[in-house]
Amino acid sequence: MSTDNPFTRLPEAASFTVTSTTVADGAAWSPEQLSGIAGVPGGKDISPQLSWHGAPDGTRSYAVTVYDPDAPTGSGFWHWAVADIPATVGELPEGAGDDTGSGLPEGAFQLPNDARAARFFGAAPPPGHGPHRYLVVVYALDVASIGVPADATPAFLGFVMSGHTLGRAVLTATAETPA
Template sequence: MNDPFARLPEAPSFTVTSTTVADGERLPSAQHSGMFGVPGGQDASPQLSWSGAPAGTKSYAVTVYDPDAPTGSGFWHWAVANIPADVTSLPEGAGDDSGSGLPPGAVQLPNDARLARFLGAAPPAGHGEHRYFITVHALDVTDIGVPADATPANLGFTMAGHILGRATLIATASIS
């Protein structure tokens, strides 16, 4: 099982929940990609709420990653950095083109389609079930220091020494 966190330092867990996505369940159609031609897809980022982050948390980052994409490197669907520590939820659709539901100071980085927004699931037809790791990272800095055009992989590398805790939901999708 290709676990994107298996080779990273362990981090204490805390809780992330969603009114739109259930851990271990299939992604709703709104979280699929209409931009990539999935019927009913709305490219709407899921609603997220989190609690129990470690003491000393100064900001959060949120990432959505598909390790099962047929790329050799997976596919980053969303990356948001510099979410203030007093913010513990994001509304559904926060990751639209303008980041309208994100708090001031938060930065959406370009995903693997080079769009600075949430891009919904679009596994290739017949490729089987894909897993989507929806993760909230608790960080020990208020600003992680990556430029707005950085890649999600660069964010991950930069965050590695600043992660105090990690909360993950794993949802699935497949297209026949």
């Protein structure tokens, strides 16, 4: 597992807090957050519960991403991206990232992940590749709508957010598939 922090390459932003009843910071995902789509035993592709607080003044919306910087792709792997979460919202329930986004607040939408599905794609590190980090990030933004199309990539969302990010809250989960 690399210790590279991809956020050191981004503009500075205030820190705030994200927690989860699903996974503790630094702990392994439960089987529910592993990928059944990719055939991981016990995997169910259920998005984690997330709560956040302490965002900077001026926050007008949030976005949430789940990213694996350790994926053997040269560009990591985006597991989930949600945009346009209203500033009045401070929590997403477990399972919000299903095929329909049934647990998302009105106005929020999921972008296609790197498997090209607009939903949460659970952890699926290659067998024997070692532990992977999953960076669960809540972004506090200075706009009510980030203005990206629903079919945009999470990388494009990140590019557009770079000029609108007031704060970032980061929780790191892990997963490893034995050889």
